[in-house]
Structures are given as C-alpha cells and as structure tokens.
Amino acid sequence: MNPEDKYLEVNKESWNQRVDTHFDSEFYDVEGFLKGNTSLNSIELDLLGDITGKKVLHLQCHFGQDSISLSRMGAEVTGIDLSDKAIEKARELALQAGTDTKFICSDVYNLPNVLHEQFDIVFTSYGTIGWLPDLDQWASIINHFLKPGGQFVFAEFHPVVWMFDDDFKGIGYNYFKSDAIVETNTGTYAEKEAEMQLKSISWNHSLSEVFTSLMANKIQIQAFNEFNYSPYNCFSHTEEFEPKKFRIKHLGNNIPMAYSLLAIKSE
DSSP states (O other), rough: OGGTTHHHHHHHHHHHHHHHHTTSSSTTTTTHHTOOOOOOOOHHHHOOOOOOTTTESSSOOTTHHHHHHHHHHTTTTEEEEEHHHHHHHHHHHHHHTTOOOOOEOOOOGGGGOOOOOOOOOOOOEOGGOOOOOOOOHHHHHHHHHHEEEEEEEEEOOOOGGGBBBBBSSSSSSSSSSSSSSEEEEETTTTTTTTOOOOEEEEOOOHHHHHHHHHHHTEEEEEEEEEEESSSOOOOSSSEETTTTTEEETTTTTSSSEEEEEEEEOOO
C-alpha cells in the first residue's frame, strides 16, 4: 500500500499516543503556562504584531497552547488538529486558562468541509508541514480561509535540519521532497526516554516548494527570515547558548535551524 493512502490513520495514532506524555512534560510546562507564561517565541511574535480583535485560524495546534496564547493577546482564535485526544486536552486547557479559544478536530485538507468562516490571520508553526504530502493543497487551504488582504504567519524548522540523521553526524535524507519517510521511533521529542513506540509517515519540503506553493495560490510573501538556532530543545546533542535558543553543539552556528515568513493573500 502507498504510504500516502494511510498516513492520516498512522499519524493520528502517533499523535494520540503522545498527548498525555507531552501534557505532563517539562518541555510543555503546562503548570507555568497556566500561571501566565506564553508558549509563543519572538520569531513568530515579531511577525504577528498586535492581533487584538483579529480572527485567527491556527492549523495543527496540538493541545492548544499557542492557540490559547494567541487568545490571551486579544484575538478570536480557532485551533484545529488531527488528533482527537489533543483537541480534548486543548478544550480542557482553554477552560483552565479562562479563554474562549475554539477547537476543532480535523485534518488540514478536510477543514473546508467542517469550518465555514474566513480569518484575518492563518497561523502555523514548528513541525507542521512535514506531516503533509501536498503543499499545493496546503496553500490552497490557507487561501480558502484567509480574507482578501489577510495574513499568513508561518514559523517552521528549517529543511536543512531534516536532512541530517538523528545524531547530526551525516546526511540521512533528501533536502527535496521524495518518497514518504516511514519510521518507527522510541520516545518523543518532549520526553526522549518515554517508553513508547511511535510509527510516523512524513515528507521533507524544500524552501522553494513552500514559496512556489504559496505564490501559486495568490499568497504573496512579504517577509522571510532564517535563524541559526531552534527555539525548542527538541533535537539531539543540543546546547542552550542563550535563553530558549538551542543549537547542535558540534555544528555551532553553521546551519540554519528555523525560518519564518509573513505572506498576504491578494486582494
């Protein structure tokens, strides 16, 4: 069977398995979050600016911390995710946090069948597009939900990072999209020693694929930035050289680790 035929089923199960471990992890620090800490980073905050009163659609929101952080900034936020367990936790978390953030369980491509609104901003960040096989369809979904003149705000791990093997010792994967990457790994990025076996199906996407997909769907890039660090300690052999800035120790500042872009839907 072609991996693309079963990727939704496999990846939904993978993310459902992670939810409880992630929710209780130091990585996500739910306790600090409920005391008022934001889960957003300067990379995306610099692009978002003042979102008071804006309608925001957050794609692939996991259990909703970024969605709730956006609500705390004054936006009217809808978060969506493939994982029903994550959405259940997101709703619980929003209740605890005292926000009116809405959550919908849906995969990205099916969203137009279950959500019938347009938004001022579509937002998605860090470890999202690798789970999607078709970026042209992804960009068409963003176009569908953005109002004319609306903004797409995107932060993501750099595709150069995904070329390396898990130890960052050599090149293990193609920079450009090729066959689906089917893997079974032990543990999860938020709790590397967790006793779980996670099967996943993913794809690498080059920067040119991201850019051309957006532009072909009338979403024009206004700003693009690359960063030589990750805002999360989710890779092997990292060092924190400044607060909340992580690099692969033996690679230093020699590779890009994240990027961000701001784009506008054509009027």
